Amino acid sequence: MSSTAAVQKNTAPTNAPRVAMLGLGSMNGAILAGLLASSVQPEDVVATTRSTATAQARAEEHGVTVLAEAEDPQANQIAAGQADIIFLGVKPHGIVGLAESIADSLKPDAVVVSVAAAISVEMLQDALPHGQPVIRSMPNTPLSVGLGVVGLVPGAHASEADTRRVQDLLAACGAVHVIEESQIDALTGISGSGPAYAFYLAEQMADAGVRLGLDPALAADLAAQTLYGAGKMLVSGSADRGEGPADAAALRKAVCSPNGTTERAINAFDEHGFPAAVAAAVTASATRSAEITDELRNAG
Numbered sequence: 001m002s003s004t005a006a007v008q009k010n011t012a013p014t015n016a017p018r019v020a021m022l023g024l025g026s027m028n029g030a031i032l033a034g035l036l037a038s039s040v041q042p043e044d045v046v047a048t049t050r051s052t053a054t055a056q057a058r059a060e061e062h063g064v065t066v067l068a069e070a071e072d073p074q075a076n077q078i079a080a081g082q083a084d085i086i087f088l089g090v091k092p093h094g095i096v097g098l099a100e101s102i103a104d105s106l107k108p109d110a111v112v113v114s115v116a117a118a119i120s121v122e123m124l125q126d127a128l129p130h131g132q133p134v135i136r137s138m139p140n141t142p143l144s145v146g147l148g149v150v151g152l153v154p155g156a157h158a159s160e161a162d163t164r165r166v167q168d169l170l171a172a173c174g175a176v177h178v179i180e181e182s183q184i185d186a187l188t189g190i191s192g193s194g195p196a197y198a199f200y201l202a203e204q205m206a207d208a209g210v211r212l213g214l215d216p217a218l219a220a221d222l223a224a225q226t227l228y229g230a231g232k233m234l235v236s237g238s239a240d241r242g243e244g245p246a247d248a249a250a251l252r253k254a255v256c257s258p259n260g261t262t263e264r265a266i267n268a269f270d271e272h273g274f275p276a277a278v279a280a281a282v283t284a285s286a287t288r289s290a291e292i293t294d295e296l297r298n299a300g
Contacts, residue, residue: 016040017165020083021047022076022098024058024066027115028089030144034173036062037146046079081105085113085166092116092296099127106132111162113137117188118292121155121181133158135166138184138192139174148174149191153181185293189286197281202227 019040021028024047036042042063049055055068067075080086080102088095095116106112111133114124124134134155142148150170154163167176179187202223209219234246256263269275 016044017084017169018082019045019169020079020086021045021089022079022086022102023089024049024054025089025091026141027139028087029058030141030148031087031089031115031139031170031173032062032064033144034146034148035169036064037144038172040169040172046082048075048079077102077105080110081107083107083110085111085169088112088114088116090116092118092292093299095119096123096127096296099124103128103132109133109162111135111158111166113166115139117192118289118296120293120297121153123297125155125157131157133162135163136181136184137166138188139170140191140195142195143170143173146173149177149194150174151177151179151184151187151191153179153184185286185289186282188289189282189284192289193282193285197278198227198231 016039019035021032024032028047032045032047035045045062045064047058047062047064047066048069049058049066050069052068052070055066055071058064059066067079069075072078076098084107086102086106088098090098095114096119099112099114106129108129108131112124112128113135115137117138119136121134121136124136125132128134135158136153136155137150139150140148143150152163152166152170163178167178170176177187202220205223205226206216206219209222210216214222230251233251234248236246252266256266
């Protein structure tokens with residue numbers, strides 16, 4: 001299976017599936033927020049959390065049914081048994097146990113999607129009934145605002161139709177790519193961890209502005225709006241013409257007037273090792289993703 005072109009956001013599913021969100025941590029919470037902001041109706045979603053207080057808070061926040069394990073130990077089984085697509089959103093070390101706990105409750109054609117880093121397709125398939133459609137995913141948190149990226153790795157029993165159902169659902173809140181499992185650590189290094197890189201850059205830009213005499217609130221707004229606008233140019237510059245994302249290098253060069261302020265800034269980035277630092281960061285994230293997979297596999 002080769003990488004496919006992204007399924008662009010705002011593509012609403014034609015027949016809305018029943019969705020279960022098992023766990024509402026940062027990633028499942030981001031997916032839920034993005035889905036509800038698009039075409040998914042609250043009545044088509046059931047979620048679970050551990051505590052009653054969290055369940056009540058999330059139900060009020062999102063307007064969906066949220067079951068608390070503290071009140072009913074079978075909350076995950078109940079939610080999963082009702083669903084066509086189930087998102088497993090607990091910490092990586094808990095994914096296999098969660099999958100095993102819901103195995104007997106699943107519809108045979110329900111698609112189980114893991115959003116946890118480092119959990120391989122094989123680990124998921126081994127925890128579920130033979131033939132259960134499984135998809136490993138690596139989303140990122142901008143899904144919550146409809147601007148996310150998610151990679152999907154279909155398992156051996158996930159048909160093209162199963163994969164398309166999940167693609168269509170998630171395409172309402174981001175760009176979806178179907179990839180080989182061998183590519184997922186690299187995808188994690190770029191887009192899974194990537195929002196933190198952008199936030200870190202904004203943080204450092206704002207701090208530099210403060211050191212140059214700007215009010216902190218103004219400096220933060222300048223940095224945030226600049227990154228937002230630049231990102232929008234990068235994504236939509238040529239995509240509007242059906243050509244995919246714009247060329248980042250071309251956009252950068254267009255801003256760099258010879259011997260001007262921007263060229264001086266880019267030269268300073270290069271002199272201080274910015275390209276090497278970015279490459280090291282992406283590689284470190286990808287490497288750690290692979291390490292965690294090995295750790296969890298060996299622990300099992």
